[in-house]
Amino acid sequence: MKRTMKIKTLLVAAGFACAAISCDDITDLNVNPSFPTEVSPVSLIAPIQQQMARGIQFDSRYLGSYTQYHSVSTAGNVWDRLGYSQNTDAGGEIWRMTYFAMGLNITRLQEGAIEAQRYDILGASKAMRAWSWQVTTDYHGDLLKFDQVFTQRLTFDYDNQETAYAEVQKVCADALADLARTDGGVNASYMAQGDKVYSGDRSKWIKFVNGILARNANNISNKSTYNPDKVIGFVDKAMASSADDFVIKFNGNITDDSNFYGPLRNNWSSFRQTDFIVRAMDGSIFTGAIDPRMARVLAPSVGSSETAPASAANPDPTKYTYNGNPLNTLAATTGTSRIPNLWGTYSVGLSTDIGRYLFRNNVDFPIMTYVEMQFIKAEAQFRKGDKAAALITYKNAVSNSIDFVNKYTIARTTFPITTAISAAEKAAFLANVNLIPTDNTKLTLSMIMMQKYVALYGFGYLETWTDMRKARYGTDIYPTLNTVPNPANGGLFLDNNGKLPYRVRPRYNSEYVWNFGALQAIGGDKIDYHTVEMWFMQP
Structure with a gap:
């Protein structure tokens, strides 16, 4: 009975409220202006x-x-x-x-x-x-x-x-x-x-x-319905230069506006570059063609001239070594072969860490790039049988990938010393016939896909995996790719x-x-x- 009376009292009070103000406005009493229920389209x-x-x-x-x-x-x-x-x-x-x-x-x-x-x-x-x-x-x-x-x-x-x-x-x-x-x-x-x-x-x-x-x-290049001319047509209407890249920007001031890859977020301290990405860049796969992007993208280990990389006064970058961790293997943590994390350090991420390449707090994150489009075009031209055009597009893609890396390279004067790729370094690399043959008949699909693999490191993970699955992880396209994780540590997942x-x-x-x-x-x-x-x- 008392509860009934209280409810009646509330209803009467509401009636008096309606008499004092417009009942059409009473719904506004529960509106929080700080959290609008309707927002303008542009704000989304x-x-x-x-x-x-x-x-x-x-x-x-x-x-x-x-x-x-x-x-x-x-x-x-x-x-x-x-x-x-x-x-x-x-x-x-x-x-x-x-x-x-x-x-x-x-x-x-x-x-x-x-x-x-x-x-x-x-x-x-x-x-x-x-x-x-x-x-x-x-x-x-x-x-x-x-x-x-x-x-x-x-x-x-x-x-x-x-x-x-x-x-x-x-x-x-x-x-x-x-x-x-x-x-x-x-x-x-x-x-x-x-x-x-x-x-x-x-x-x-x-x-x-x-x-x-x-x-x-x-992506459907294995199908009979694949049309390389259609692919080329789409690419020609896509990004015309790196100025058209679709990138997400980060301020990097606090955790909430920092790049997920950066040291401030500390999401990557347990990850190490693999031996495969190192082989793709150190001249192992592209015989003798040492990639100048390696010293800007990958993290060097101590090197033969260094003993205390974090405090060495005058580290010599020409003596740096680049090691990679095989799948399903304990990474080296001591000695000259120890492998840094992707920020180039040996510790958890700190707000004071600079980071490297795309693994920084305030760096853009690419969603789609001109470089990727050029590699797609080179692949389509190659599959079409137009190797002359494919070679031109392929060289352009590699050249622009080097420029892309320079755009996101942060110079460092302490270990690991890092500079922009010079014009001379770039020219020498592009002139190596083991990377870019002068005879278009010597261009291979593996060259195109492996250079695309290198170019998408740090952001194009899904596109790279799509390419690998099209090739069924074939080592004819991806030489030395490891599809047998270390058997000593359990090998391929049981399921x-x-x-x-x-x-x-x-x-x-x-x-x-x-x-x-x-x-x-x-x-x-x-x-x-x-x-x-x-x-x-x-x-």
Whole structure:
């Protein structure tokens, strides 16, 4: 009875409140102006762009083992054994990025852009959506059905990868149509308020979309439907120079605005460069062609002239040695052969550490680059049979990769001493016939793909893995690639059943916990599901 009276009292009080103020305004009493429920479309762009970097960077820790860019400094790591981490979200950030972090935000961005007739923003939103579909299907394979996702459903069925590739093409076509519009509220200055990548420049967004289409068309090079001329056409409409690169920027002042790779975030202290990436650059694979990028990208060990690298007063960079850790092997931590982490130090990350190359606090993170596009074009020209054109494009790609490295090189006067690559170093490297033959008939697909492998180190993990899977990890394309992790430490992951990885399982805490029945329908409950070949790599 007392409780009833209290409720009646509250209702009466509410009635008096309505008499004192407009009842239409009473809903405003619970509105927090600091956390608006509706935001302008332009304010959503930058957070979505940041998630693009986060998704790739988080999962690159695991992809790096598959591509043999880096390995863990301890033995027995499941990813170094080319397996997967069971019952965890390790390797699931790209899935989370697409379906959670970017998902409904892009939908809201599109709804707001349509309402405001901001067709430039609408086109950019579709470009980012298409990119997310392409990335996620290349990483995981089957995707949630496109007519079910972002609805009120509690479970979701799966579409196969062929359908996903077609959806990317469709969304890209829609994006290009919107980006071509100049009517309505299209305004570069307005869009630039949120667009921290291209500052509202629709021409560059159009190039980005064509880059997505170039990847989409080139990834199916094993199929009879592969059309190299189509790939070349997309590339020619994509990035025209490094000024068109799609990069995510970081301030690097505090943890929240620092690059995930940087020492301040301390996410990479247990990782070491592999012996394979070292062989790709030290003249082992490209016979005698010592890559000048190596001294700027990789971390040197002590070297024959050094005894205390962290405190040596006058270290001699010509005496540095570059060591790499094989998969599934304990990295050397003492002596002249000890291997630094990717920042070039031997300790956990500190805010005072400078870092190296793309492993720094305030460095840009590349999502798509002109250099990658040129390697895609060289591959397509080679597969077409036009080796003369392929050689020209290949040389241009390598040359621009050197410039790209210089752009992100930080000079150091203490160990490890680092300078920009000189014009003389660059010219000598490009003149080495073991790297770039003068006779186009001596150009090989392996040369193109291995130089692309080097050029994408530090950011293009997924594109590199896609290339490797197209080649089924073949050593004819990737000489000396190790597909037999150290047997002394367990060897290939047991659940692989003797096979190599070709996909990463969907995110555990969403799909395996809440959507397991749909996963069973596509075989996702099998212990070796991660070894099932992708549609894109099959004939």
